[in-house]
Amino acid sequence: MAYISSLLTHGHWSVLRVAGTVDDRRVPALRAQLDTAVDTRPRVAVDLTGCRLTGTRWMSVLLGAARRAHERGHLFAVVSPRPHAARLCLPVLARGGRLLLCESTEQLPKLEPAERR
Numbered sequence: 001m002a003y004i005s006s007l008l009t010h011g012h013w014s015v016l017r018v019a020g021t022v023d024d025r026r027v028p029a030l031r032a033q034l035d036t037a038v039d040t041r042p043r044v045a046v047d048l049t050g051c052r053l054t055g056t057r058w059m060s061v062l063l064g065a066a067r068r069a070h071e072r073g074h075l076f077a078v079v080s081p082r083p084h085a086a087r088l089c090l091p092v093l094a095r096g097g098r099l100l101l102c103e104s105t106e107q108l109p110k111l112e113p114a115e116r117r
Contacts, residue, residue, distance in 0.1 A: 004018075004019050004020050005017060005018045005019070005029075005030070005033055007033070007037065010045070010105045010108060011108065011110060011111075012043055012110075012111050013043045013044070013045050013077070013105070013108050014037055014041040014043060014044050014045070015044075015045045015046075015047050015079070015105055015108075016033055016034065016037055016044065016045070016046045016047065017047040017049070017050070018030065018046060018047065018048055018050070018051040019049075019050035019051060020050070020051065020052070021051075021052045021053075021054060022051055022052070022053050022054070022058050023054040023055050024054075024055035024056075024057045027055070027057040027058055027061055030058065030061050031061045031064070031065075034046065034061060034062075034064075034065040035065070035068070037065075038065050038068045038069045038072070038074060038076065039068070039072075041074070042072075042073075042074045042075065043074065043075045043077075043108075043111065044065070044069060044074065044075070044076050044077070045076070045077040045078070045079050045100075045102070045105065045108055046062065046065070046076075046077070046078055046079065047079040047080060047105060048078065048079065048080050049079065049080040049104075062078060062099075066098050066099045067098065069098075070098045075100065075109075075111075076098070076099055076100070077099065077100035077101070077102055077108055078099060078100070078101055078102070079102045079103070079104060079105055079107075079108070080102070080103060080104060
């Protein structure tokens with residue numbers, strides 16, 4: 001399945017839902033979408049529910065997006081990471097409290113619009 005994504009709203013979160021395969025060739029598109037979302041929205045989650053991750057460059061994209069969000073005082077979350085992704089890299093991304101890990105979008109914190117971190 002080809003890589004596709006859509007930006008949705010869930011409560012006060014902007015959710016980038018990714019489906020299909022994200023391999024090293026498709027990483028630039030994912031990076032551009034996350035950069036735009038993190039730059040313009042205070043709460044961004046990337047939903048990997050329907051996504052297959054291959055290669056390794058996607059790890060640096062998630063780490064970079066989390067770092068950019070933190071620098072801007074924004075929140076960043078990863079939703080439904082596949083077991084191999086969680087096992088390999090998400091504990092590293094979660095260091096320092098810069099990244100929220102959720103099993104579903106229902107677990108995203110319920111925040112009021114005025115709340116900022």
